[in-house]
Amino acid sequence: MLSQIVVGQQAFRNIGNIQIHDNGEIGFHTDLINDGTFDQNLGFAGFYSPDDRLTISGDNRPVFYNMEIDVFDDLYLEVATGVQNFQEFTNGRVQTPRNRGDITTSLDYLNDAPYNGENDNRFVDGYASLTGDLDFTFPVGDDFRLRPMRVTDGASVNTSRGAYFFEDPNFPNFFPERFDTTNLASNVLAVSIFEYWDLDGDTQTQVTLTWDDNSNIPTLVDDLENLRVVGWNEITQEWESLGNSVFSGDVSNGEITSESFIPDNYTVLTFGTSELLLDGDLQVFTAVSPNGDGNNDFFRIQGLANFPNNELSIFNRWGVLVYQRERYHEAQDDNGSDAFIGISEGRTTIAEGEELPVGTYYYVLKIDGQKDRAGYLYINR
Structure with missing residues (x-):
């Protein structure tokens, strides 16, 4: 056994071969730097700091048996960090890199290792991976939002990796x-x-994906029967439907399960x-390209004159109101x-009179x- 505590750096550094034996316990109150072998552990390892952050780094992946954070x-x-039996x-949160060039630096659940205690303040903010045979729910999220994603048994024999x-x-x-939400396969609207x-795996x-109030599901559907899991096909550069085999909940909170597919086929x-x-007598033209060429210069809803008592509100992706108009059909009838x-309309919106940036609005x-009806439109200049 060879190890070294670097006091000046307030870190525990392993440069040799150390092991936590069965029934052994260790608590890290400093950073861990693993430049040696630290992956044959039993017992328990905890990481503790009441008022600061801690870091695990080094040249080699440490693997713990039971782990508390x-x-x-x-x-x-x-550096990637593994847990073999149980993690609390x-x-x-556990922060891991999100850049695609470094997704192997993840919290790795090995041998179907379970976990407990996750919530909106405790999850993997970045990538987690699984190697095992059982159903698994990735405890992933972003900002202070736990947004788990579940895969079925057998999906992780060769390791699955995911992030939100x-x-x-x-x-x-x-x-x-970029994953252009206007590039749609024929089975997606x-x-x-x-x-x-992001879900990676070759099996x-x-x-199963989950949603909450911030997912704004009502901007897509009012009937969950019409909701779909969709995936970005990098070869066709389109969003494709991956199905809706079962769903539960309502438009504020719930989950949906896809049909079977191979994750590596979708980015x-x-x-x-x-x-x-919007259906029946209404047809929405969701592309807006205000460049004066006479095509899609304004947001058009055909048939709205049959429903004169209406109000249209348009929001950016952060939910900020950028346009509002009553009796919108009159605005269209006047050549737009x-x-x-x-x-931007101003008033209680943003940057009155300025062009809104290219992008998707709802x-x-x-x-x-x-x-009430809702949907998307896309501004392109």
Whole structure:
């Protein structure tokens, strides 16, 4: 056994071969640097800090048998860290890199290791992985939101890895490409602009995604029968439907399970719909390109003149109101002179009179005597 405590750096550094034996316990109140062998452990390892952050780093992955995380300002992984038997979330999140070039730095659940104690303040903020044979729910989230994702048994024989991103897939921060929510396969009519998951794995599985109020499911569907798991096919550069085999909950909180697919065939996953909310006598033209060429210069809803008592509200991805108009059909009938042309309206909105940036927005249409309707539109200049 060879180890070294670097007092000046306030870290425990292993440069040799150490082991926690059966019934042994160790508590780390400092950073751990593992440059040696520290992956044949039994017993218990805890990470504790009541008022600061801790870091696990080094050249080699440490693997613990039982592991507790009680770190006020989060446990940061700069090297992959494994747990073989059980992991407890007591306080704080586990932060791992989100950049695609470093997704192997994750919290690794080995041999179907379970966990406990996850909530909106305690989860893996970044990537977690699983190697095993059983159903598994990734305890992943972003910001202070736990948004678990579940795979079926057998999906992780060769290791599955997953993370959750609370951001618009049109403008991802951690991927080299954008996932254009207007590029849709024939079996998809709309895609969420609020969030997405990354799931990696080469074994066929079903996946279950969860939603909450911030998912804004009513902007996609009012009937969960029409909700779908959708995936970005990197070859076709389109969002494809992955199905809806079962769902539960309501539009505020719930979960949906896909049909079987191979995760590595899709870069990211999110929610979509197979049916537009606006139907019947109404046709929505969701592309707005206000460049003066006469095509889609304003947001057009054909047939709205038949429903004169209406109010249209348009919001950006953060839920900020950028346009509002009563009796919207009159704005369209006047050649779009007072219709929505991608300009902020001001008043209680943002940057009055300025062009809104290219991107996806969502609208809510209220019609007297009918249920509110909602959907997406896309501004392109």
